[in-house]
Amino acid sequence: MKVRYARPRDYKGHGDDPSFTLGKTYVALGVRFQPEGRPAMITVQRDSDSTPVLVELQCFDVVDPAVPNGWTFLDFGSGRYSIAPSEFGGDFWDRFHDENPEAEKTFEQVIERLKIFHED
DSSP, X not given: OEEEEOSOOOOOXXXXXXXXXXXXXXXXXXXXXXXXXXXXXXXXXXXXXXXXXXXXGGGEEEEEOOOOTTEEEEEEETTEEEEEEGGGOTTHHHHHHTTOHHHHXXXXXXXXXXXXXXXX
């Protein structure tokens, strides 16, 4: 899935938001659905440091809805769900943000596969 940053998110810092560039297209790394009217979120890599972050989907336009094989539906309980690469299930994100070398290697492999899938 590819998305274009179309509407600025609520940014509380000084100056322009360094995380995303208006009009730029990003590869989505997953979609999260939340309960009680909370907005759907997507995981994308921010411009400032390439860190994967959750951002409200409403800030983006979907320009390519295709997702590759290997994406799975994940149930986090309490009405929270996600569709993402199967490698990103379980405790993956905890390990990734703890700088686990195996999780970082897995992340890079998934990113490379997504880039190949979305080549123009």
